[in-house]
Amino acid sequence: MCAVFGGIYCLRHSITCLLLDKDSNRCKAVIDSQGQRISCSHFVMEDGYVGADRKKLISRAVLITDSSVLLSDSDQQVTSVLTSVSMVTVPPIAAGCPAVRMVELCSSTMTCMPGTYLVHLTCQSVGSAYEDLSPVVTKMFRTAESPEQENCPSVLWCLYFNVTDGSGLEVEGYDLPSNVYVCSGPDAALGHDHAIKQAESIFQKILPDEDFCPPAPNPEDIIYDGDNPSSSTGRRRREQERRRREQGGG
CATH class of the missing domain: 1.20.5 (Single alpha-helices involved in coiled-coils or other helix-helix interfaces)
Incomplete structure (x- = not known):
């Protein structure tokens, strides 16, 4: 969205420090990792810069498979765009395990090669991503750990990782200059409602007389x-x- 509306990106330039005006308690410029000074009227940063207490995590897995988990007479690859994305909620497979949301995309979504499927699995972390999600993967797909699942899609590639749950982070309460704002990262929700509300809140503080994302x-x-x-x-x-x-x- 920023680039669409004329924003300028300084790629691979992280921020190392802020330059403050002591009299006004405002950030007047930042210094990037290349030593360049960039003047600014406002500064929006992600919570990692303020050492936020990251207590909640999300477990995620990304798979590439050779067929769909859907049981259908017709191949999902040739159906309409409306059926090119499938979503399944997998109940906890054992006591203490989280429910898992699985989203499967076929090649018509332009996210994977023809003849393959891209699968995202997400849940609130109880342990590591592998501990939380591998039981679901081995139950619903054929893997090296579950070769007996002959009628299930085969996993061609997989990656497990944990990320911070942005919905559990407080962005207020930091002793920051008046024109510095903190935003959190992604959460476990399927949509982007949390991020949009947070962006609108910051936008209204910076430009209170302007419309947020006008049509x-x-x-x-x-x-x-x-x-x-x-x-x-x-x-x-x-x-x-x-x-x-x-x-x-x-």
Whole structure:
């Protein structure tokens, strides 16, 4: 979203320190890992910079398989886009084990090679990611640890890892300059509601008189730089946009 609306990225440049104005208690600039000074009016950072207490973790696994977990007469690879993503909630397989959410994507989603499937498994951490999720993987897929599962999809590649649960982190209460804001990382939810609400809250503090993510303007109302709205070029472009919308069904 930042790049879409004209944001500039300084790739591989982490922040090493903040320069503060003692009189106003505001951050006036930052120094990056290359020693470059970047002036700023506001500074938004992730919670890792303030040493947040990371108590809650998420266990995740990513698999590439050779077939779908869905039992169907037709192959999911050739069905419509509406069925190209499948979601299953796996109940706890034993006492003390977490419920696991599994999302499977076929190649029509452009996330994996044709003939393969990409599977994401997520749960709240009880132990390590491998301890939490490998029992589900060996029960639902054919792996080196479960070769007897001959009728199940075979795992071609897998990765287990733990990440911090951003929903369990408090972003308030830090003794920070007045124009420095903290945001948390991803959580275990399927959507991005938590991140969007947090982004809107920070946005309103920085730009209280502006709308957060306003709807895109009608293409016919866009005036291009250097165009006179009443000129033949401006009219021609608006007509082209109108035709594209009509051909695309609105």
